[in-house]
Amino acid sequence: MTKRGLPAFFEIIGLLTIYLYNLPRYCYWLIRSAYHKRKLPSYRHIFYIPKAVDGWVKLIGFITIVVTIAIIWLLNRQ
16 A cells, blocks of 8 residues: 555655765765775665664654755745
8 A cells, every 4th residue: 555645755755864864974884995995885775774763754854844944935035
């Protein structure tokens, strides 16, 4: 069964936020492993979601949307 509506939208935005958070960390691991001549890390680290955050994905998505709207509103308020 597919999810629909606003909660699914918040979940998608939350997952994208977590993935974007993981990108700089993954780049750091790539550079570090290349520098030390070790095996390169798997791309699956980008899509890693910590267990502590797993239940909060919808809230993270909601907060991301609210903060983004607030920033856009503040920048256009001149």
